Amino acid sequence: MAPSSAEVDYWDIERMSGVGTIARLKNGEILEAKDGMSSSFNVRAFHRGAWAYGSTSEEFKVQGILERVKKSALRLSKLVPSAYGLGRFRPAAKRYETPMRIPPDEIPVEDKIGRLRELVRGAGQIADTDISYADSSVEVSLRTSEGFEASQRIARCGFSLTCIARGGDRIERMFQSERKTGGWEIMESVRPDYALECARRARALLSAEQAPAGEMTVLMDPLLVGTFAHEAIGHMAEADHITNRDSVLEGKIGERIGSELVTIVEDKTLPGGYGTAGFDRDGAAPERTVVVDKGVLRSYLHSRNSAGKMDSVSTGNCRGLFNNVRMSNTLVEGGSSTLEEMVKETKEGVYLIGSSGGTAMTSDGYFNFSALEGFLIRNGELGARVRDVALLGNALKTLLSIDLVGKEVRAEAGMCGKGGEWVPVGSGGPHVRARAVVGGAGK
Amino acid sequence: MIKGLPDAEALAKRAAKSSGGEAEVFCELGRGISASAESGAFSDISEEEKSGFGVRIVLRGRAGFSFGNDVSKFDAVVAQAVALSKFGTILPRLPGGAEKYARVPGAFDKKIDALEGRDLLGRLKGMVDEMRTLRDVGVRPTWAGIEATTSREAVANSLGAYMEFSYTEIGGGAYASCGEGSTGFEGKESRKNDLDFESFGRIAADRAVEGRNPQKIEGVKAARILLEPQAVSGLLSNTLLPAIDGENVLHANSRLAGKIGRKVFAANLDITDDGLLKGGLGSFPGDSEGVPCAKTQVVSKGILKSFLYDWETAMQAKAKPTGNGFRGFSGRPSISPTNIVIGRGSAKRDDMLSEGGLFLVHWLSGTHTTNPFSGEFSVEMKNSFLVGKDGGKTPVKYGLIVGNIFDVLADEVVVARDCVEKAKSFVTGPVMLRADVVA
Numbered sequence: 001m002a003p004s005s006a007e008v009d010y011w012d013i014e015r016m017s018g019v020g021t022i023a024r025l026k027n028g029e030i031l032e033a034k035d036g037m038s039s040s041f042n043v044r045a046f047h048r049g050a051w052a053y054g055s056t057s058e059e060f061k062v063q064g065i066l067e068r069v070k071k072s073a074l075r076l077s078k079l080v081p082s083a084y085g086l087g088r089f090r091p092a093a094k095r096y097e098t099p100m101r102i103p104p105d106e107i108p109v110e111d112k113i114g115r116l117r118e119l120v121r122g123a124g125q126i127a128d129t130d131i132s133y134a135d136s137s138v139e140v141s142l143r144t145s146e147g148f149e150a151s152q153r154i155a156r157c158g159f160s161l162t163c164i165a166r167g168g169d170r171i172e173r174m175f176q177s178e179r180k181t182g183g184w185e186i187m188e189s190v191r192p193d194y195a196l197e198c199a200r201r202a203r204a205l206l207s208a209e210q211a212p213a214g215e216m217t218v219l220m221d222p223l224l225v226g227t228f229a230h231e232a233i234g235h236m237a238e239a240d241h242i243t244n245r246d247s248v249l250e251g252k253i254g255e256r257i258g259s260e261l262v263t264i265v266e267d268k269t270l271p272g273g274y275g276t277a278g279f280d281r282d283g284a285a286p287e288r289t290v291v292v293d294k295g296v297l298r299s300y301l302h303s304r305n306s307a308g309k310m311d312s313v314s315t316g317n318c319r320g321l322f323n324n325v326r327m328s329n330t331l332v333e334g335g336s337s338t339l340e341e342m343v344k345e346t347k348e349g350v351y352l353i354g355s356s357g358g359t360a361m362t363s364d365g366y367f368n369f370s371a372l373e374g375f376l377i378r379n380g381e382l383g384a385r386v387r388d389v390a391l392l393g394n395a396l397k398t399l400l401s402i403d404l405v406g407k408e409v410r411a412e413a414g415m416c417g418k419g420g421e422w423v424p425v426g427s428g429g430p431h432v433r434a435r436a437v438v439g440g441a442g443k
Numbered sequence: 444m445i446k447g448l449p450d451a452e453a454l455a456k457r458a459a460k461s462s463g464g465e466a467e468v469f470c471e472l473g474r475g476i477s478a479s480a481e482s483g484a485f486s487d488i489s490e491e492e493k494s495g496f497g498v499r500i501v502l503r504g505r506a507g508f509s510f511g512n513d514v515s516k517f518d519a520v521v522a523q524a525v526a527l528s529k530f531g532t533i534l535p536r537l538p539g540g541a542e543k544y545a546r547v548p549g550a551f552d553k554k555i556d557a558l559e560g561r562d563l564l565g566r567l568k569g570m571v572d573e574m575r576t577l578r579d580v581g582v583r584p585t586w587a588g589i590e591a592t593t594s595r596e597a598v599a600n601s602l603g604a605y606m607e608f609s610y611t612e613i614g615g616g617a618y619a620s621c622g623e624g625s626t627g628f629e630g631k632e633s634r635k636n637d638l639d640f641e642s643f644g645r646i647a648a649d650r651a652v653e654g655r656n657p658q659k660i661e662g663v664k665a666a667r668i669l670l671e672p673q674a675v676s677g678l679l680s681n682t683l684l685p686a687i688d689g690e691n692v693l694h695a696n697s698r699l700a701g702k703i704g705r706k707v708f709a710a711n712l713d714i715t716d717d718g719l720l721k722g723g724l725g726s727f728p729g730d731s732e733g734v735p736c737a738k739t740q741v742v743s744k745g746i747l748k749s750f751l752y753d754w755e756t757a758m759q760a761k762a763k764p765t766g767n768g769f770r771g772f773s774g775r776p777s778i779s780p781t782n783i784v785i786g787r788g789s790a791k792r793d794d795m796l797s798e799g800g801l802f803l804v805h806w807l808s809g810t811h812t813t814n815p816f817s818g819e820f821s822v823e824m825k826n827s828f829l830v831g832k833d834g835g836k837t838p839v840k841y842g843l844i845v846g847n848i849f850d851v852l853a854d855e856v857v858v859a860r861d862c863v864e865k866a867k868s869f870v871t872g873p874v875m876l877r878a879d880v881v882a
Contacts, residue, residue: 030532034508036510038511039513050485053491054491055493056493076485081484109527323487357812364624369809390843392843392882437843
């Protein structure tokens with residue numbers, strides 16, 4: 001493609017083409033099986049603080065779109081009150097491929113479906129099963145006006161499983177997932193009783209009590225801690241919220257914002273992490289960014305754009321089609337306690353397990369999450385099982401209240417929909433004890 | 444035939460011939476432009492196009508699906524769909540070809556279709572300027588954005604069904620902050636170029652001012668809660684809609700399964716899915732399988748009348764398809780509401796407010812965390828107020844609304860007959876209900 005004559009500070013072209021298989025089985029019967037292939041071209045132009053974007057799925061239109069977005073960026077730059085340039089970044093290697101042992105496209109569709117049926121066979125005796133499998137292989141190439149060129153192939157594979165149990169007028173569900181960057185080996189490593197455990201948890205919820213309500217001590221499991229790290233802290237540390245002045249972490253670099261037991265990292269290099277890649281939308285190399293170090297806020301998460309605005313350096317967090325600051329894999333680091341010790345040291349509270357998602361407002365710092373199930377804790381022992389329990393709190397207050405951190409760290413895949421654009425992410429941590437408001441229907 | 448779209452009819456015939464089965468082709472061409480401002484300053488402008496096609500082949504009673512966006516590879520996509528039909532869902536046949544479609548006037552606005560990115564900047568400036576008029580009392584524009592889209596779609600099958608439809612949409616929103624912890628939001632969408640963007644800025648700023656100095660509420664209390672339309676949409680999208688989805692009903696994953704003809708909700712509650720609603724954001728002549736859209740009474744005077752179905756689920760459930768099978772080119776059709784109209788409003792919003800003793804909630808956060816099967820929810824109130832008996836409003840710092848949607852809607856529910864808004868898939872006035880508030 002011939003370079004353009006229009007003068008902007010920066011432009012780039014990203015080409016994405018993907019193939020993949022999706023299959024969904026309900027009680028072992030196929031609800032959906034599809035293959036597909038698609039491609040898109042995403043073009044950006046930047047000039048003195050103004051961005052313009054364009055995308056198309058037809059290659060012959062790319063040059064025309066590039067010319068138009070350059071003109072749009074030039075026009076918009078005249079309306080931007082304070083000009084700035086793009087921030088510094090560490091360019092990525094020329095080529096990256098997700099490490100994998102067995103490419104999913106070498107597995108026939110019938111074998112994929114056979115494996116899914118095998119996984120849910122036992123569970124189907126005690127609950128309805130709904131299993132959704134997806135593998136994808138996306139080839140991405142990036143070329144910029146600064147002469148940077150790189151390409152990567154990102155492969156993801158795995159499944160999510162929902163088990164549904166009925167009893168009387170009650171319907172309860174349990175959800176588990178096993179999704180990573182990698183190949184079919186992820187499916188081969190799933191333990192045989194994986195679905196059975198999910199089904200048993202769903203059935204057990206039929207006799208679970210309603211959760212209590214009010215402010216109390218909560219023991220969060222690694223997956224809920226991951227949701228907390230991502231939603232409540234990670235989003236607030238995204239530098240676009242800082243430059244936009246709608247984050248409670250504005251101006252707090254170097255300040256203590258949490259318990260000294262807490263360290264939170266954003267790790268673009270995590271092996272198998274759902275958000276792991278060879279470079280971000282800017283072409284920045286992946287890195288492990290320490291966001292909170294022993295309770296002290298150390299870094300925001302940056303794209304080149306936010307780094308330019310704040311005279312900082314990109315942390316490799318520009319993801320999505322255009323220019324969003326996004327997380328990759330966000331983790332709370334492990335501490336020194338075992339789960340048994342943490343339960344034993346809790347006089348009264350609730351142990352919350354699993355996450356059905358959550359949300360947080362960066363501007364006021366309040367979050368709310370829902371756990372999949374929980375157990376009451378009385379005098380250092382686990383008591384009755386509780387269901388549908390939500391958690392509400394102020395992120396910084398909760399972070400400061402953490403007084404026990406577990407040893408073992410686990411992470412889970414998820415999708416983050418910031419700005420209406422969904423990107424794959426990972427999140428996790430160890431067990432953590434804190435104070436928060438629990439919103440159950442039990443009094 | 445719509446300019447720019449592949450000839451879906453010819454492709455469907457070609458796919459049927461090469462596969463030996465029934466074939467359906469769905470083609471889509473979408474264009475969107477947007478612009479946004481951060482902290483009151485223009486930040487970006489964007490144009491996007493997407494196009495592609497999905498192919499469904501029914502062979503030996505099973506359906507296979509595949510998709511692509513390069514028509515020169517159409518035959519390879521068909522071959523994939525044929526191969527996958529061996530493992531596909533049971534589907535005896537595709538919709539027939541003698542369908543008549545109603546007209547949906549006002550769905551396409553040439554003025555929206557002709558907009559360019561730069562045309563949005565004046566509207567954006569209007570929103571930001573309105574927020575700035577209250578800067579003296581501490582209001583700050585946080586974010587403002589506008590998006591305009593044009594969609595062109597056609598679906599054809601080898602049995603002769605053919606439908607094409609073009610529609611536009613424009614929408615925008617403004618966020619303003621005031622002091623610590625007070626954020627105001629307002630936003631709307633329309634298929635016509637008739638939105639007053641400046642008013643979004645003004646309302647967002649007013650709400651931010653109203654929310655200053657929020658007070659903490661403590662403990663748990665059963666309360667009357669007046670949900671504004673955006674909050675109604677947020678709560679019901681994740682609790683009621685899964686329960687009337689024909690696929691969940693088919694698999695007995697809805698608490699409403701098996702209850703057609705029974706009283707399930709309060710007697711003053713009507714719920715209708717109206718795919719032909721004039722001016723509705725979800726109005727179409729037919730769904731993306733070519734089944735004509737219709738007005739489906741879901742609940743009448745609290746009595747359950749119908750569920751929503753796409754073609755495939757209706758065939759399996761031996762039910763009548765309701766024209767609710769929608770998709771993009773890369774997905775198989777699935778059940779989606781058109782315009783959910785909440786009706787039988789009996790009171791005026793201001794009369795309900797003037798009674799006092801209730802919480803007023805503009806929107807809810809965390810609605811996606813509700814349990815779609817049990818109906819239990821625990822969602823955070825935002826832009827919310829405690830309205831006293833004297834009508835005085837105190838901003839609430841934070842709180843959760845907790846309950847079970849099936850119990851809540853069976854209890855006392857009052858739908859306002861005024862202040863009706865289009866909020867995502869819903870067309871509703873404010874709704875008052877009873878639930879627990881936890882803080």
